[in-house]
Amino acid sequence: MKNLSANDSESGKSKIPVAEGLFHLPSSAEDKPYLIAAKCTQCGYISFPKIPVCPHCAVQDTMEEIHLSGRGKIDSFTIVWSTLPGFEAPSVQSLIKLEEGITIWSLMTGCEASEEALEIGMDVELVIGKVKEDQDHQIVSYQFKPVKNV
Amino acid sequence: MRDVAIVGVGMTRFGKFLDRSPQDLGLEAVWNAIEDANVPMNKIQVAYVGNALGPQLNELKGTIGQHILTNAGFQKIPITNVENACSSGSSALRLACLEVASGNYDMALALGVEKMYTGDSAKAAAAMASGTPYAKLGFTFVAEYALNLKKWMKKNAVTVEHFAKVVVKNTSNGSLNPYAQFRKPLTIEEVLNSRLIANPLTLYMCSSMADGAAAALVCPKSLARKYSSKPLVEVAACELTSGSFPYPGKAPESTTSRTAKIAYEKAGIGPEDVNVAEVHDAMAPAELKIYEELGFCQEGQGGRMIDEGRTTLSGVIPVNPSGGLAAKGHPVGATGLAQIAEVVWQLRGEAGERQVSNAKVGLTQNQGGLVRGDNGACTVTILKR
Ligand SMILES: [Zn+2]
Numbered sequence: 401m402k403n404l405s406a407n408d409s410e411s412g413k414s415k416i417p418v419a420e421g422l423f424h425l426p427s428s429a430e431d432k433p434y435l436i437a438a439k440c441t442q443c444g445y446i447s448f449p450k451i452p453v454c455p456h457c458a459v460q461d462t463m464e465e466i467h468l469s470g471r472g473k474i475d476s477f478t479i480v481w482s483t484l485p486g487f488e489a490p491s492v493q494s495l496i497k498l499e500e501g502i503t504i505w506s507l508m509t510g511c512e513a514s515e516e517a518l519e520i521g522m523d524v525e526l527v528i529g530k531v532k533e534d535q536d537h538q539i540v541s542y543q544f545k546p547v548k549n550v
Numbered sequence: 551m552r553d554v555a556i557v558g559v560g561m562t563r564f565g566k567f568l569d570r571s572p573q574d575l576g577l578e579a580v581w582n583a584i585e586d587a588n589v590p591m592n593k594i595q596v597a598y599v600g601n602a603l604g605p606q607l608n609e610l611k612g613t614i615g616q617h618i619l620t621n622a623g624f625q626k627i628p629i630t631n632v633e634n635a636c637s638s639g640s641s642a643l644r645l646a647c648l649e650v651a652s653g654n655y656d657m658a659l660a661l662g663v664e665k666m667y668t669g670d671s672a673k674a675a676a677a678m679a680s681g682t683p684y685a686k687l688g689f690t691f692v693a694e695y696a697l698n699l700k701k702w703m704k705k706n707a708v709t710v711e712h713f714a715k716v717v718v719k720n721t722s723n724g725s726l727n728p729y730a731q732f733r734k735p736l737t738i739e740e741v742l743n744s745r746l747i748a749n750p751l752t753l754y755m756c757s758s759m760a761d762g763a764a765a766a767l768v769c770p771k772s773l774a775r776k777y778s779s780k781p782l783v784e785v786a787a788c789e790l791t792s793g794s795f796p797y798p799g800k801a802p803e804s805t806t807s808r809t810a811k812i813a814y815e816k817a818g819i820g821p822e823d824v825n826v827a828e829v830h831d832a833m834a835p836a837e838l839k840i841y842e843e844l845g846f847c848q849e850g851q852g853g854r855m856i857d858e859g860r861t862t863l864s865g866v867i868p869v870n871p872s873g874g875l876a877a878k879g880h881p882v883g884a885t886g887l888a889q890i891a892e893v894v895w896q897l898r899g900e901a902g903e904r905q906v907s908n909a910k911v912g913l914t915q916n917q918g919g920l921v922r923g924d925n926g927a928c929t930v931t932i933l934k935r
Contacts, residue, residue: 456795478750503923520704
Protein backbone atom coordinates (compact mmCIF):
# COMPACT_ATOMS: atom_id res chain seq x y z
CA MET A 401 0.00 0.00 0.00
CA LYS A 402 1.31 3.37 -0.90
CA ASN A 403 2.33 5.76 1.85
CA LEU A 404 1.75 9.46 1.31
CA SER A 405 4.70 11.15 2.96
CA ALA A 406 4.35 14.40 4.86
CA ASN A 407 8.13 14.78 4.81
CA ASP A 408 9.51 16.34 1.66
CA SER A 409 12.64 18.12 2.79
CA GLU A 410 15.12 15.93 0.91
CA SER A 411 15.01 17.22 -2.64
CA GLY A 412 16.77 20.52 -1.94
CA LYS A 413 14.50 22.40 -4.33
CA SER A 414 13.07 25.67 -3.07
CA LYS A 415 9.44 25.69 -1.96
CA ILE A 416 6.82 27.87 -3.59
CA PRO A 417 3.16 28.03 -2.56
CA VAL A 418 0.62 26.66 -5.04
CA ALA A 419 -1.40 29.86 -4.63
CA GLU A 420 -1.04 33.12 -2.72
CA GLY A 421 -3.30 34.04 0.18
CA LEU A 422 -4.38 30.53 1.19
CA PHE A 423 -1.92 29.64 3.92
CA HIS A 424 1.19 30.74 5.79
CA LEU A 425 4.31 28.89 4.69
CA PRO A 426 6.55 28.47 7.78
CA SER A 427 10.11 29.68 7.42
CA SER A 428 11.49 27.77 10.42
CA ALA A 429 10.62 24.91 12.74
CA GLU A 430 9.20 27.34 15.33
CA ASP A 431 7.11 29.14 12.74
CA LYS A 432 3.75 27.37 12.57
CA PRO A 433 1.60 27.08 9.44
CA TYR A 434 -1.96 28.35 9.38
CA LEU A 435 -4.82 28.79 6.93
CA ILE A 436 -5.82 32.32 6.02
CA ALA A 437 -9.57 32.87 6.22
CA ALA A 438 -11.95 35.76 6.70
CA LYS A 439 -14.61 36.20 9.38
CA CYS A 440 -17.60 38.53 9.34
CA THR A 441 -17.51 40.92 12.28
CA GLN A 442 -21.33 41.21 12.14
CA CYS A 443 -22.62 37.66 11.76
CA GLY A 444 -19.57 35.48 12.42
CA TYR A 445 -19.60 33.78 9.01
CA ILE A 446 -16.18 32.31 8.21
CA SER A 447 -14.92 31.85 4.69
CA PHE A 448 -11.89 29.87 3.53
CA PRO A 449 -10.41 30.95 1.18
CA LYS A 450 -11.04 34.48 2.40
CA ILE A 451 -13.54 36.65 0.57
CA PRO A 452 -13.97 40.43 0.74
CA VAL A 453 -17.77 40.62 1.21
CA CYS A 454 -20.00 38.59 3.56
CA PRO A 455 -22.74 36.91 1.46
CA HIS A 456 -25.08 36.73 4.46
CA CYS A 457 -24.84 40.37 5.57
CA ALA A 458 -24.41 41.57 1.97
CA VAL A 459 -22.64 44.78 2.95
CA GLN A 460 -19.00 45.71 2.44
CA ASP A 461 -16.23 46.02 5.02
CA THR A 462 -17.41 43.43 7.54
CA MET A 463 -14.93 40.67 6.69
CA GLU A 464 -11.64 40.62 8.52
CA GLU A 465 -8.73 38.24 8.11
CA ILE A 466 -8.36 35.46 10.67
CA HIS A 467 -6.01 32.50 10.97
CA LEU A 468 -7.57 29.07 11.35
CA SER A 469 -6.26 26.65 13.96
CA GLY A 470 -5.63 23.88 11.43
CA ARG A 471 -7.26 21.26 13.65
CA GLY A 472 -10.26 19.30 12.53
CA LYS A 473 -11.86 15.97 11.76
CA ILE A 474 -12.31 14.03 8.54
CA ASP A 475 -15.84 14.62 7.23
CA SER A 476 -15.34 12.52 4.08
CA PHE A 477 -12.40 11.10 2.15
CA THR A 478 -11.76 9.29 -1.09
CA ILE A 479 -8.84 7.40 -2.57
CA VAL A 480 -8.27 8.98 -5.96
CA TRP A 481 -6.71 6.78 -8.64
CA SER A 482 -7.10 9.21 -11.49
CA THR A 483 -5.41 12.52 -10.72
CA LEU A 484 -4.53 15.58 -12.78
CA PRO A 485 -1.19 15.61 -14.62
CA GLY A 486 1.72 16.12 -12.21
CA PHE A 487 -0.14 14.94 -9.10
CA GLU A 488 0.53 11.65 -7.34
CA ALA A 489 -1.80 8.68 -7.79
CA PRO A 490 -3.25 7.20 -5.77
CA SER A 491 -3.82 10.18 -3.54
CA VAL A 492 -6.38 11.02 -0.91
CA GLN A 493 -8.78 13.92 -1.21
CA SER A 494 -10.94 14.86 1.73
CA LEU A 495 -13.47 17.17 3.27
CA ILE A 496 -12.21 18.40 6.64
CA LYS A 497 -14.51 19.82 9.28
CA LEU A 498 -12.40 22.38 11.10
CA GLU A 499 -12.61 23.28 14.76
CA GLU A 500 -14.02 26.65 13.68
CA GLY A 501 -17.09 24.87 12.24
CA ILE A 502 -16.48 25.18 8.52
CA THR A 503 -15.82 22.28 6.14
CA ILE A 504 -13.08 22.62 3.56
CA TRP A 505 -11.65 20.52 0.73
CA SER A 506 -8.08 19.28 1.15
CA LEU A 507 -5.54 16.72 0.04
CA MET A 508 -4.46 14.29 2.77
CA THR A 509 -0.89 13.31 3.54
CA GLY A 510 1.03 11.34 6.18
CA CYS A 511 -1.15 8.28 5.74
CA GLU A 512 -1.63 5.22 3.58
CA ALA A 513 -3.69 5.82 0.47
CA SER A 514 -6.22 3.19 1.50
CA GLU A 515 -9.81 3.01 2.73
CA GLU A 516 -8.66 1.12 5.83
CA ALA A 517 -6.09 3.69 6.96
CA LEU A 518 -8.59 6.48 7.50
CA GLU A 519 -12.01 6.95 8.97
CA ILE A 520 -14.70 9.57 9.19
CA GLY A 521 -14.30 11.57 12.41
CA MET A 522 -10.55 10.95 12.63
CA ASP A 523 -8.58 13.87 14.12
CA VAL A 524 -6.37 15.62 11.58
CA GLU A 525 -4.04 18.60 11.57
CA LEU A 526 -2.71 21.05 9.03
CA VAL A 527 0.67 20.57 7.38
CA ILE A 528 2.20 22.38 4.46
CA GLY A 529 3.69 19.90 2.03
CA LYS A 530 4.63 19.24 -1.55
CA VAL A 531 1.80 18.53 -3.99
CA LYS A 532 3.88 18.57 -7.16
CA GLU A 533 7.26 19.65 -8.52
CA ASP A 534 8.53 21.59 -11.43
CA GLN A 535 12.14 21.73 -12.61
CA ASP A 536 13.32 24.15 -9.92
CA HIS A 537 10.66 24.12 -7.23
CA GLN A 538 8.64 22.03 -4.87
CA ILE A 539 5.12 23.34 -5.21
CA VAL A 540 3.61 23.21 -1.73
CA SER A 541 0.05 23.48 -0.53
CA TYR A 542 -1.96 23.06 2.63
CA GLN A 543 -2.79 19.45 3.42
CA PHE A 544 -4.10 17.55 6.41
CA LYS A 545 -2.57 14.55 8.16
CA PRO A 546 -3.91 12.24 10.84
CA VAL A 547 -2.96 13.26 14.39
CA LYS A 548 -0.95 10.41 15.89
CA ASN A 549 -2.53 9.61 19.22
CA VAL A 550 0.34 8.77 21.56
CA MET B 551 -44.46 37.81 -21.09
CA ARG B 552 -45.47 35.60 -24.01
CA ASP B 553 -45.78 31.81 -23.89
CA VAL B 554 -42.81 30.17 -25.59
CA ALA B 555 -42.67 26.94 -27.62
CA ILE B 556 -39.80 24.82 -28.84
CA VAL B 557 -40.58 24.49 -32.53
CA GLY B 558 -37.55 22.43 -33.51
CA VAL B 559 -34.61 20.50 -32.09
CA GLY B 560 -31.59 18.80 -33.59
CA MET B 561 -28.32 17.25 -32.55
CA THR B 562 -25.31 15.36 -33.80
CA ARG B 563 -24.45 11.93 -32.54
CA PHE B 564 -22.16 12.29 -29.51
CA GLY B 565 -18.83 10.53 -29.84
CA LYS B 566 -15.17 10.71 -30.69
CA PHE B 567 -14.85 12.51 -34.00
CA LEU B 568 -11.22 13.49 -34.40
CA ASP B 569 -11.81 14.80 -37.92
CA ARG B 570 -14.73 17.09 -37.01
CA SER B 571 -14.46 20.73 -35.92
CA PRO B 572 -16.82 22.72 -33.65
CA GLN B 573 -18.03 24.52 -36.80
CA ASP B 574 -18.84 21.24 -38.49
CA LEU B 575 -20.65 19.84 -35.43
CA GLY B 576 -22.56 23.08 -34.86
CA LEU B 577 -23.68 23.28 -38.46
CA GLU B 578 -25.18 19.79 -38.35
CA ALA B 579 -27.11 20.44 -35.12
CA VAL B 580 -28.43 23.83 -36.27
CA TRP B 581 -29.62 22.60 -39.66
CA ASN B 582 -31.18 19.51 -38.09
CA ALA B 583 -33.17 21.86 -35.82
CA ILE B 584 -34.12 24.10 -38.76
CA GLU B 585 -35.38 21.12 -40.76
CA ASP B 586 -37.18 19.72 -37.73
CA ALA B 587 -38.94 23.06 -37.18
CA ASN B 588 -39.68 23.60 -40.87
CA VAL B 589 -38.69 27.23 -40.32
CA PRO B 590 -36.93 29.16 -43.12
CA MET B 591 -33.42 29.90 -41.89
CA ASN B 592 -33.80 33.63 -42.55
CA LYS B 593 -36.62 33.77 -39.98
CA ILE B 594 -34.08 33.17 -37.18
CA GLN B 595 -33.45 36.56 -35.61
CA VAL B 596 -31.17 35.95 -32.66
CA ALA B 597 -28.82 33.22 -31.39
CA TYR B 598 -27.15 32.13 -28.16
CA VAL B 599 -24.28 29.66 -28.35
CA GLY B 600 -23.17 27.59 -25.36
CA ASN B 601 -19.59 26.35 -25.27
CA ALA B 602 -17.34 25.81 -22.29
CA LEU B 603 -13.92 24.46 -23.17
CA GLY B 604 -13.35 25.79 -26.69
CA PRO B 605 -10.88 28.50 -25.65
CA GLN B 606 -8.74 25.84 -23.97
CA LEU B 607 -9.09 22.90 -26.31
CA ASN B 608 -9.82 24.24 -29.76
CA GLU B 609 -7.93 26.30 -32.27
CA LEU B 610 -10.52 29.08 -32.15
CA LYS B 611 -10.25 30.96 -28.86
CA GLY B 612 -13.08 33.44 -29.14
CA THR B 613 -16.46 34.35 -30.71
CA ILE B 614 -16.98 30.66 -31.35
CA GLY B 615 -20.72 31.13 -31.88
CA GLN B 616 -20.11 33.64 -34.65
CA HIS B 617 -17.59 31.34 -36.32
CA ILE B 618 -19.97 28.38 -36.17
CA LEU B 619 -23.05 30.25 -37.31
CA THR B 620 -21.27 32.17 -40.09
CA ASN B 621 -20.13 28.80 -41.37
CA ALA B 622 -23.75 27.63 -41.17
CA GLY B 623 -24.97 30.50 -43.35
CA PHE B 624 -25.95 33.15 -40.81
CA GLN B 625 -25.07 36.83 -41.01
CA LYS B 626 -25.97 40.10 -39.25
CA ILE B 627 -28.12 38.65 -36.44
CA PRO B 628 -27.16 39.22 -32.80
CA ILE B 629 -25.08 36.27 -31.59
CA THR B 630 -23.99 35.91 -27.97
CA ASN B 631 -21.65 33.30 -26.57
CA VAL B 632 -22.67 31.66 -23.30
CA GLU B 633 -20.26 29.94 -20.92
CA ASN B 634 -21.71 28.31 -17.81
CA ALA B 635 -19.52 25.18 -17.67
CA CYS B 636 -21.58 21.97 -18.06
CA SER B 637 -24.81 23.98 -18.07
CA SER B 638 -23.80 26.30 -20.92
CA GLY B 639 -26.30 24.71 -23.34
CA SER B 640 -29.34 25.08 -21.10
CA SER B 641 -28.21 28.58 -20.13
CA ALA B 642 -28.20 29.47 -23.84
CA LEU B 643 -31.73 28.07 -24.15
CA ARG B 644 -32.90 30.20 -21.25
CA LEU B 645 -31.65 33.36 -22.93
CA ALA B 646 -33.28 32.38 -26.23
CA CYS B 647 -36.58 31.81 -24.38
CA LEU B 648 -36.33 35.21 -22.69
CA GLU B 649 -35.81 36.94 -26.06
CA VAL B 650 -39.04 35.39 -27.29
CA ALA B 651 -41.04 35.69 -24.06
CA SER B 652 -40.18 39.37 -23.79
CA GLY B 653 -41.42 40.07 -27.29
CA ASN B 654 -37.99 41.18 -28.41
CA TYR B 655 -37.79 38.57 -31.18
CA ASP B 656 -40.04 35.92 -32.72
CA MET B 657 -37.52 33.20 -33.56
CA ALA B 658 -34.48 32.45 -31.43
CA LEU B 659 -31.82 29.79 -31.74
CA ALA B 660 -29.98 28.11 -28.86
CA LEU B 661 -26.96 26.01 -29.77
CA GLY B 662 -24.56 24.05 -27.57
CA VAL B 663 -21.26 22.77 -28.96
CA GLU B 664 -18.24 21.02 -27.52
CA LYS B 665 -15.20 19.47 -29.12
CA MET B 666 -13.25 17.57 -26.44
CA TYR B 667 -11.35 14.82 -28.24
CA THR B 668 -8.18 16.40 -29.52
CA GLY B 669 -5.85 13.41 -29.18
CA ASP B 670 -4.75 14.65 -25.74
CA SER B 671 -7.09 13.43 -23.01
CA ALA B 672 -4.93 14.85 -20.19
CA LYS B 673 -5.42 18.30 -21.71
CA ALA B 674 -9.19 17.78 -21.73
CA ALA B 675 -9.16 16.63 -18.10
CA ALA B 676 -7.14 19.68 -17.08
CA ALA B 677 -9.49 21.95 -19.04
CA MET B 678 -12.52 20.50 -17.25
CA ALA B 679 -10.94 21.11 -13.84
CA SER B 680 -9.71 24.57 -14.75
CA GLY B 681 -12.99 26.26 -13.85
CA THR B 682 -12.09 25.95 -10.18
CA PRO B 683 -9.11 27.56 -8.45
CA TYR B 684 -8.67 24.29 -6.56
CA ALA B 685 -7.48 22.50 -9.71
CA LYS B 686 -3.92 23.61 -9.11
CA LEU B 687 -4.15 22.14 -5.60
CA GLY B 688 -4.99 18.74 -7.07
CA PHE B 689 -8.79 18.95 -6.90
CA THR B 690 -10.74 16.75 -9.33
CA PHE B 691 -14.46 16.77 -10.08
CA VAL B 692 -14.79 13.00 -9.76
CA ALA B 693 -13.29 13.20 -6.27
CA GLU B 694 -15.67 16.00 -5.33
CA TYR B 695 -18.64 13.83 -6.35
CA ALA B 696 -17.09 10.87 -4.52
CA LEU B 697 -16.64 12.85 -1.29
CA ASN B 698 -20.24 14.01 -1.27
CA LEU B 699 -21.75 10.71 -2.46
CA LYS B 700 -19.84 8.81 0.20
CA LYS B 701 -21.44 10.93 2.92
CA TRP B 702 -24.82 10.61 1.28
CA MET B 703 -24.53 6.79 0.94
CA LYS B 704 -23.79 6.43 4.61
CA LYS B 705 -26.71 8.64 5.61
CA ASN B 706 -29.23 6.89 3.38
CA ALA B 707 -28.05 3.25 3.38
CA VAL B 708 -27.27 3.39 -0.33
CA THR B 709 -24.72 0.90 -1.69
CA VAL B 710 -22.42 0.68 -4.69
CA GLU B 711 -24.92 -1.81 -6.16
CA HIS B 712 -27.48 1.00 -6.25
CA PHE B 713 -24.89 3.11 -8.01
CA ALA B 714 -24.21 0.38 -10.55
CA LYS B 715 -27.93 -0.09 -11.21
CA VAL B 716 -28.16 3.52 -12.41
CA VAL B 717 -25.41 2.82 -14.96
CA VAL B 718 -27.13 -0.41 -16.00
CA LYS B 719 -30.39 1.47 -16.58
CA ASN B 720 -28.77 4.34 -18.44
CA THR B 721 -26.56 2.20 -20.68
CA SER B 722 -29.56 -0.02 -21.44
CA ASN B 723 -31.46 3.10 -22.55
CA GLY B 724 -28.41 4.34 -24.43
CA SER B 725 -28.20 1.07 -26.38
CA LEU B 726 -31.51 2.15 -27.97
CA ASN B 727 -30.32 5.67 -28.79
CA PRO B 728 -28.56 6.21 -32.14
CA TYR B 729 -27.21 9.54 -30.83
CA ALA B 730 -25.33 7.92 -27.92
CA GLN B 731 -21.56 7.51 -27.90
CA PHE B 732 -21.78 4.14 -26.11
CA ARG B 733 -24.36 1.63 -27.34
CA LYS B 734 -23.33 -1.34 -25.21
CA PRO B 735 -25.54 -2.14 -22.20
CA LEU B 736 -23.44 -2.84 -19.10
CA THR B 737 -24.10 -5.30 -16.27
CA ILE B 738 -23.81 -4.59 -12.54
CA GLU B 739 -20.64 -6.72 -12.46
CA GLU B 740 -19.05 -4.87 -15.37
CA VAL B 741 -19.74 -1.54 -13.69
CA LEU B 742 -18.42 -2.61 -10.29
CA ASN B 743 -15.39 -4.36 -11.76
CA SER B 744 -14.31 -1.46 -13.94
CA ARG B 745 -11.31 0.37 -12.54
CA LEU B 746 -11.66 2.70 -9.56
CA ILE B 747 -11.41 6.40 -10.33
CA ALA B 748 -12.15 7.73 -6.84
CA ASN B 749 -13.71 5.42 -4.24
CA PRO B 750 -16.55 4.47 -4.57
CA LEU B 751 -16.77 5.67 -8.17
CA THR B 752 -15.61 3.31 -10.91
CA LEU B 753 -14.85 4.17 -14.51
CA TYR B 754 -18.29 3.25 -15.87
CA MET B 755 -20.01 5.41 -13.25
CA CYS B 756 -18.26 8.48 -14.66
CA SER B 757 -19.44 10.08 -17.88
CA SER B 758 -16.97 10.17 -20.73
CA MET B 759 -15.92 13.21 -22.66
CA ALA B 760 -17.43 13.56 -26.12
CA ASP B 761 -17.66 15.72 -29.20
CA GLY B 762 -21.11 16.91 -30.16
CA ALA B 763 -23.65 19.65 -30.66
CA ALA B 764 -27.35 20.14 -30.00
CA ALA B 765 -29.75 22.94 -30.89
CA ALA B 766 -33.28 24.19 -30.28
CA LEU B 767 -35.42 26.82 -31.99
CA VAL B 768 -37.90 28.74 -29.89
CA CYS B 769 -40.76 31.02 -30.92
CA PRO B 770 -44.00 32.33 -29.43
CA LYS B 771 -46.49 29.52 -28.86
CA SER B 772 -48.94 31.35 -31.09
CA LEU B 773 -46.48 31.23 -34.01
CA ALA B 774 -45.29 27.61 -33.72
CA ARG B 775 -48.27 26.19 -35.62
CA LYS B 776 -47.46 28.37 -38.62
CA TYR B 777 -44.33 26.29 -39.24
CA SER B 778 -44.64 22.90 -37.66
CA SER B 779 -47.42 20.35 -37.66
CA LYS B 780 -45.69 18.30 -34.96
CA PRO B 781 -47.14 18.18 -31.42
CA LEU B 782 -46.55 21.57 -29.82
CA VAL B 783 -44.02 21.57 -26.98
CA GLU B 784 -44.32 24.57 -24.66
CA VAL B 785 -41.59 25.84 -22.34
CA ALA B 786 -43.43 26.02 -19.00
CA ALA B 787 -40.27 27.11 -17.14
CA CYS B 788 -36.57 27.48 -17.84
CA GLU B 789 -34.85 28.57 -14.65
CA LEU B 790 -31.26 29.16 -13.65
CA THR B 791 -29.61 29.72 -10.28
CA SER B 792 -26.08 29.81 -8.94
CA GLY B 793 -24.66 28.27 -5.78
CA SER B 794 -24.93 29.44 -2.20
CA PHE B 795 -22.59 29.75 0.75
CA PRO B 796 -23.16 27.14 3.41
CA TYR B 797 -23.54 28.69 6.85
CA PRO B 798 -22.18 26.47 9.61
CA GLY B 799 -24.94 24.75 11.54
CA LYS B 800 -27.49 25.14 8.77
CA ALA B 801 -28.24 22.36 6.30
CA PRO B 802 -26.75 23.25 2.93
CA GLU B 803 -29.36 23.79 0.24
CA SER B 804 -28.79 22.02 -3.06
CA THR B 805 -28.80 24.13 -6.21
CA THR B 806 -30.97 21.49 -7.89
CA SER B 807 -33.65 21.67 -5.18
CA ARG B 808 -33.62 25.45 -5.26
CA THR B 809 -33.84 25.68 -9.04
CA ALA B 810 -36.51 22.98 -9.27
CA LYS B 811 -38.67 24.75 -6.70
CA ILE B 812 -38.57 27.95 -8.75
CA ALA B 813 -39.30 26.05 -11.97
CA TYR B 814 -42.23 24.10 -10.49
CA GLU B 815 -43.76 27.31 -9.14
CA LYS B 816 -43.35 29.13 -12.42
CA ALA B 817 -44.81 26.23 -14.42
CA GLY B 818 -47.63 25.56 -11.97
CA ILE B 819 -46.55 21.93 -12.23
CA GLY B 820 -45.39 19.67 -9.41
CA PRO B 821 -42.90 16.79 -9.44
CA GLU B 822 -45.81 14.34 -9.35
CA ASP B 823 -46.92 15.65 -12.76
CA VAL B 824 -43.58 14.97 -14.48
CA ASN B 825 -43.72 11.98 -16.87
CA VAL B 826 -40.14 11.92 -18.14
CA ALA B 827 -36.86 13.57 -17.14
CA GLU B 828 -33.31 14.00 -18.38
CA VAL B 829 -30.94 14.77 -15.50
CA HIS B 830 -27.26 15.56 -15.09
CA ASP B 831 -25.70 12.16 -14.37
CA ALA B 832 -22.12 13.37 -14.94
CA MET B 833 -21.37 10.76 -12.29
CA ALA B 834 -24.26 8.30 -12.70
CA PRO B 835 -24.76 7.66 -8.95
CA ALA B 836 -25.60 11.33 -8.45
CA GLU B 837 -28.81 10.59 -10.33
CA LEU B 838 -30.21 8.95 -7.16
CA LYS B 839 -29.68 12.12 -5.17
CA ILE B 840 -31.19 14.16 -8.01
CA TYR B 841 -34.43 12.08 -7.78
CA GLU B 842 -34.76 13.35 -4.23
CA GLU B 843 -33.74 16.91 -5.03
CA LEU B 844 -36.29 17.11 -7.86
CA GLY B 845 -39.00 15.71 -5.60
CA PHE B 846 -39.49 12.47 -7.61
CA CYS B 847 -39.33 10.69 -4.25
CA GLN B 848 -38.95 11.54 -0.58
CA GLU B 849 -35.56 12.29 0.87
CA GLY B 850 -33.69 9.05 1.53
CA GLN B 851 -35.69 7.06 -1.06
CA GLY B 852 -33.33 7.49 -4.05
CA GLY B 853 -31.92 3.98 -3.69
CA ARG B 854 -35.40 2.50 -3.50
CA MET B 855 -36.37 4.28 -6.74
CA ILE B 856 -33.73 2.36 -8.68
CA ASP B 857 -34.36 -0.93 -6.79
CA GLU B 858 -38.03 -0.79 -7.73
CA GLY B 859 -37.31 0.17 -11.33
CA ARG B 860 -39.41 3.31 -11.03
CA THR B 861 -37.13 5.28 -13.36
CA THR B 862 -36.70 2.72 -16.18
CA LEU B 863 -38.29 3.32 -19.60
CA SER B 864 -41.46 1.56 -18.43
CA GLY B 865 -41.36 2.94 -14.88
CA VAL B 866 -43.64 5.58 -13.36
CA ILE B 867 -41.10 8.34 -13.99
CA PRO B 868 -38.53 7.32 -16.62
CA VAL B 869 -35.25 9.19 -16.04
CA ASN B 870 -32.57 9.58 -18.71
CA PRO B 871 -34.35 7.63 -21.46
CA SER B 872 -31.60 8.90 -23.79
CA GLY B 873 -29.02 6.99 -21.76
CA GLY B 874 -28.02 10.17 -19.97
CA LEU B 875 -24.48 11.39 -19.82
CA ALA B 876 -23.44 7.85 -18.86
CA ALA B 877 -24.22 6.47 -22.33
CA LYS B 878 -24.30 9.58 -24.50
CA GLY B 879 -21.05 11.03 -23.18
CA HIS B 880 -20.74 14.58 -21.93
CA PRO B 881 -19.73 17.18 -24.50
CA VAL B 882 -19.92 19.84 -21.83
CA GLY B 883 -21.51 22.80 -23.67
CA ALA B 884 -23.87 20.61 -25.72
CA THR B 885 -25.23 18.41 -22.92
CA GLY B 886 -28.02 20.72 -21.72
CA LEU B 887 -29.52 21.11 -25.18
CA ALA B 888 -29.22 17.38 -25.93
CA GLN B 889 -31.36 16.82 -22.82
CA ILE B 890 -33.89 19.27 -24.27
CA ALA B 891 -33.88 17.52 -27.66
CA GLU B 892 -34.56 14.17 -25.97
CA VAL B 893 -37.45 15.48 -23.91
CA VAL B 894 -38.98 17.19 -26.96
CA TRP B 895 -38.79 13.90 -28.89
CA GLN B 896 -40.27 12.03 -25.94
CA LEU B 897 -43.18 14.48 -25.63
CA ARG B 898 -43.86 14.32 -29.36
CA GLY B 899 -43.69 10.51 -29.40
CA GLU B 900 -40.70 10.50 -31.75
CA ALA B 901 -38.14 8.73 -29.54
CA GLY B 902 -38.23 5.42 -31.38
CA GLU B 903 -37.24 2.31 -29.45
CA ARG B 904 -36.64 4.26 -26.26
CA GLN B 905 -40.04 6.03 -26.33
CA VAL B 906 -41.76 6.25 -22.95
CA SER B 907 -45.52 5.94 -22.98
CA ASN B 908 -47.75 8.97 -23.22
CA ALA B 909 -45.51 11.62 -21.68
CA LYS B 910 -47.17 15.04 -21.37
CA VAL B 911 -44.74 16.80 -19.04
CA GLY B 912 -40.96 16.53 -19.24
CA LEU B 913 -38.15 18.02 -17.18
CA THR B 914 -34.44 18.58 -17.67
CA GLN B 915 -31.86 19.31 -14.97
CA ASN B 916 -28.39 20.46 -15.97
CA GLN B 917 -25.67 21.65 -13.62
CA GLY B 918 -22.19 22.97 -14.06
CA GLY B 919 -19.03 24.18 -12.41
CA LEU B 920 -17.85 24.33 -8.84
CA VAL B 921 -17.63 27.69 -7.13
CA ARG B 922 -16.79 27.91 -3.45
CA GLY B 923 -18.00 24.38 -2.80
CA ASP B 924 -21.27 24.59 -4.71
CA ASN B 925 -22.44 24.39 -8.33
CA GLY B 926 -21.60 27.40 -10.42
CA ALA B 927 -24.86 27.08 -12.31
CA CYS B 928 -27.93 24.86 -12.34
CA THR B 929 -30.86 24.97 -14.74
CA VAL B 930 -34.20 23.21 -14.55
CA THR B 931 -36.46 23.33 -17.60
CA ILE B 932 -40.04 22.08 -17.69
CA LEU B 933 -41.63 21.30 -21.04
CA LYS B 934 -45.24 20.30 -21.68
CA ARG B 935 -47.40 19.38 -24.63
ZN1 LIG C 1 -21.95 38.53 7.83
